[in-house]
Amino acid sequence: MTEQREIQPGDADVLVVVDIQYDFLPGGALAVPDGGAVVAPINRLAKAFRHVVLTQDWHPKGHASFASSHPGRKPFEATELAYGPQVLWPDHCVQGTPGAEISRDLDIPHAQLVIRKGYNAGIDSYSGFKEADRRTSTGLDGYLKERGFRRVFCAGLATDFCVAWTAIDAAAAGFESYLIEDASRAIDAAGSLARARSDWNAAGVRTIGSGQIREA
Numbered sequence: 001m002t003e004q005r006e007i008q009p010g011d012a013d014v015l016v017v018v019d020i021q022y023d024f025l026p027g028g029a030l031a032v033p034d035g036g037a038v039v040a041p042i043n044r045l046a047k048a049f050r051h052v053v054l055t056q057d058w059h060p061k062g063h064a065s066f067a068s069s070h071p072g073r074k075p076f077e078a079t080e081l082a083y084g085p086q087v088l089w090p091d092h093c094v095q096g097t098p099g100a101e102i103s104r105d106l107d108i109p110h111a112q113l114v115i116r117k118g119y120n121a122g123i124d125s126y127s128g129f130k131e132a133d134r135r136t137s138t139g140l141d142g143y144l145k146e147r148g149f150r151r152v153f154c155a156g157l158a159t160d161f162c163v164a165w166t167a168i169d170a171a172a173a174g175f176e177s178y179l180i181e182d183a184s185r186a187i188d189a190a191g192s193l194a195r196a197r198s199d200w201n202a203a204g205v206r207t208i209g210s211g212q213i214r215e216a
Helices: 035-048 140-147 159-172 192-202
Strands: 013-018 052-057 078-081 084-087 113-117 151-157 176-185 206-208
Touching (some): 113 140, 159 176
Parallel strands (some): 151 176
């Protein structure tokens, strides 16, 4: 659903900035189209939030989601892993490599937590809350609840995968969940954005624009 009203973030609100890493930015191994355009709006948004969390894709070499780990398979093909369907990706965000680094163009010195995901060699992890087996938790749910947050605002890369799954899982965990669409960009492979939009609408995630967020 689309939220029309203006929102002034308070102490029960947290901005989750998803995967602003060099491999997803222009020139990266899995560059999201127009991905660099999210940095400026996210920097503006972050100034309106006292509380900000970052997520970081953090894969070991030879991760099961990499096409290179499946002889004869190509990036963006689909396969079946132990937990179900899996898109195969170019090698990206490998632990300790420059491509896995969070962009230095992000100006969010007050970010309070970096949640790493995708570090289990056999399980992909789009969401900042749960890995792709839908059982393994990153711990973000417990952290946010212990801190007393009630509303979660998601932005970053990519809209149709990591941002959407994070927003959907936030709603499933009982938070009021928002996806800031103009501060996110999609891969949109084989209709993935339309599917993600249908999924987040069904989950009760509210879609807003960055201009609806007001600084105190």
